[in-house]
Structure formats: structure tokens, C-alpha cells
Amino acid sequence: MKLLIAMGNEPVRSALMRELQGLDHVEAVYECGDSDTAIREAEELNPDVVLMATDLQPDDGFETVRKIIGRVPGVSAVLIAVNPAPADFRRALQVGARDLLEIPVNRKDLIGALESAAEISRGKRNALQGIAAQIVNQKTPKIAKRIVVFSTKGGTGKTFVSTNLAAGLAAQGKRVALVDLDLQFGDAAIALGLVPQRTIYDLVQSYAEFDVTLLEEFMVRHSSGLSVLPAPLYPDESEKITVEDVQRVLEVIQTGYDYVVIDTPPFFEERILVALDWADNVLLVAGLDIPSVKHLKTVFRTMGLMAYPEEKLFIVMNRADSKVGLDVAEVERHLGRRVKTTISSSVEVPRALNAGEILILAKPNTKVSHEMSALVKSFISGDGPAPAVKLGETGGGRGLFRGR
Ligand SMILES: Nc1ncnc2c1ncn2[C@@H]1O[C@H](COP(=O)(O)OP(=O)(O)OP(=O)(O)O)[C@@H](O)[C@H]1O
Ligand SMILES: [Mg+2]
Structure with missing residues (x-):
């Protein structure tokens, strides 16, 4: 005393x-x-x-x-x-x-x-x-769980995964925002059957400063409760959105939701690097084919060079039951990493996407929906699926890349 x-x-x-x-x-x-x-x-x-x-x-x-x-x-x-x-x-x-x-x-x-x-x-x-x-x-504002869905290869299923994950979380009663950062060709709103009136472009053109309430005026509501900030309506508007614009949107939007999910274009660019840095979890969507695996390897190497924290990275193997030559074990061997999350191939996926329906909600009893629901639940109960640890490692895969 x-x-x-x-x-x-x-x-x-x-x-x-x-x-x-x-x-x-x-x-x-x-x-x-x-x-x-x-x-x-x-x-x-x-x-x-x-x-x-x-x-x-x-x-x-x-x-x-x-x-x-x-x-x-x-x-x-x-x-x-x-x-x-x-x-x-x-x-x-x-x-x-x-x-x-x-x-x-x-x-x-x-x-x-x-x-x-x-x-x-x-x-x-x-x-x-x-x-x-x-x-x-x-006093500390609540910050959303930040999930970026990414792959450098086109057509792997990013939009399918991001829209179903976001709507699935919203349907569980969470406050969820989906931001379409595929600024040139983004189609997340279409996948959700929504017709955007205003987009991220209109927001950043109209306001240098904004808060969540103002930002929400530029979003569209999905029937699941999900709020979507759509990509620009015209490709040329994309170029006028700066890195700082994206940074501001992400900083503001994370204060208004339990989860923020980001859909991305199939390539690295400065505005996507901002989102990857910002993310708590990056879901890398890949398929069971050699180009996909090569892309994934490059992503791991690039992110390793950027000293990106390894435990943020997750592999989502989409169309994992396709008979196209490779199986999951072979992909794991090529990558030297575990693949813990797999989603089956189903004709229901393009059918739902084309109809502007969210499969996980429209047909919850299909195999694909069950697999997507497991992904949703992993985020509700914790930090998402198991990280893409190197083969031989068992647990959380902490620490930075050692380069390969
Ligand atoms: N599990 C699946 N089973 C069957 N088809 C699928 C599956 N996942 C995605 N697809 C189909 O693959 C196509 C591409 O999917 P999606 O648009 O989600 O990919 P993407 O990665 O967003 O593409 P992009 O790089 O062009 O943005 C779509 O036609 C979709 O219906
Ligand atoms: Mg897409």
C-alpha cells in the first residue's frame, strides 16, 4: 500500500x-x-x-x-x-x-x-x-468481420461464393454488407436479382466525406436483409474510383455491420491490395484444374512476398467433385497446402445465378447449399474455415510465410 x-x-x-x-x-x-x-x-x-x-x-x-x-x-x-x-x-x-x-x-x-x-x-x-x-x-466502434473473396483466375466462382456467403450470413440475422469491388465488370447485384439505382461510383463522386448512414443510401437491400454496394454501372466509371476512395469506403462500412464481404475482379491491382490488407479473412476460390492451381500458387507466392499473414488465407475448392483430371489430394500436393473447404459442382449454381436467386436460400437442401451453409456457420461460430496451412502443419499456421 x-x-x-x-x-x-x-x-x-x-x-x-x-x-x-x-x-x-x-x-x-x-x-x-x-x-x-x-x-x-x-x-x-x-x-x-x-x-x-x-x-x-x-x-x-x-x-x-x-x-x-x-x-x-x-x-x-x-x-x-x-x-x-x-x-x-x-x-x-x-x-x-x-x-x-x-x-x-x-x-x-x-x-x-x-x-x-x-x-x-x-x-x-x-x-x-x-x-x-x-x-x-x-466508445470503440464495433468493427465488422472483414471477408474478401478472391482469385486471380476468372470464373472460379468468386461471385457465387461471395453472394451466397453474404446472403447466408444475413439470413442468420447478422448485419451484413456486400461490396462489389469488381469495379469494371461486377455482377454481384445481378446475381442477387437486384437492380441498382446508385453505385459505389455515385457515392465517391458525390461525397469526399461520408458516414455509414450516408453510405447506406447508395446501397440496395436484398430480401435476406443483406445490403449491397454495387459496382459501377458502366465500365469506364471504374477508372475514376481511386485507391483512396476504396480505402474510405472500407473504413466507413466496417463500422456499420457485423460482416462485410467483398467480391473482387480476377486480378491484383492497387485497389484490391487495399482490400486484402484490410481483410481479416481472404477466401481464395479455386477449381480442380492446372491453371487454377498455378494461379493459386502465384497468389500464395505474391502474398508471401508482401509478408501477408498466412492465417488470413483460406482455400475454397469450388466444383471440387468435377471429374476433370485432378482431385483435391493432388491439388494439395501441388500446392503443399491443405484444402479444408470444398464445394461441389451443380447445375443448380448457374441456374440460380441466371435467375438472380441465392441458391443457399432458394434451395437450401441441395448438396452445394449444405456446403455453403457450413462455410456460413464457420464464420458465425468463429473465424471461418480452417486456414490453408502447409502440409505437415496441423494447426492455425501462425506466422509469416517462409517463401517457397
Ligand atoms: N459450384 C459450381 N457448380 C457449377 N457451376 C458453378 C459453380 N460455381 C460457379 N459456377 C459457375 O461458374 C461461372 C462463374 O462463376 P462466378 O461468376 O461466381 O465466378 P467469378 O469468379 O465471380 O467469375 P469472374 O472472375 O468473371 O468474376 C458461373 O456461370 C457459375 O454459374
Ligand atoms: Mg465475379
């Missing part, structure tokens, strides 16, 4: 100091002889306990205790007096002191009173810390 002794009588004060200084639980003892210094030092030193003579000057000990308790959060006070009157005990309690000791006081009573005062101070301070932490937590 940190202790401050305030007492006008110098010889008694020195005797108390000697008594208390070397004690086990006593970290520091400060002293002063008048009430003004006592209040100042209590505020500066933030002691756990103040031990105060009742006959302090110019304010008496009672008044000084009252002021110190009002100004120093969590402090406890013990008063000490020669020949205290019965009324003094009552007054001590009224000003908030824990105890009133009588001089001469025996060592055991003195230490006992100070320790129990320190104990109370600790309890009060812990409670205050808890309240402070709660306030801080309330």
Missing part, C-alpha cells in the same frame, strides 16, 4: 513513520504536517490510505478527509486522535473515514486498521477500473 500520514505533531508522526516504513505490505510512506499540504499530496501521490490526525490545521482532520475522499478516487482514510470524544467516532464515519484510532495505539491495531483500509481501497479501485474499461469499450 501507498500511505500518506498527515499530522501536526512532528515527534508522534516520526514515530509512526518508523513503525510503518519497513512493513511487508507498505510500498511507500509520505508525510506532511498541515491540511493544505495533505490535500495537495493526496491528489498528486494518489495514496491507497491516508492516516490523518483529527487536530490537523488549518482544516481539522475530519474536514480534510472529506475533501480528500471527494477528490482522490478509491482512497481510504483512517483518523487518529488523542482522547477522542464519542461524537468524534460518529463524525469520522460521517466524513467517510474507515476508522478512528486512539493515541497511544498499539502496533497490531494500527497495522490492522491500515490494512483493512487498503483492502477497501483496492476493491474500490478495481471496481473503478472495470467501469472505466466498460466506458472505453462502449
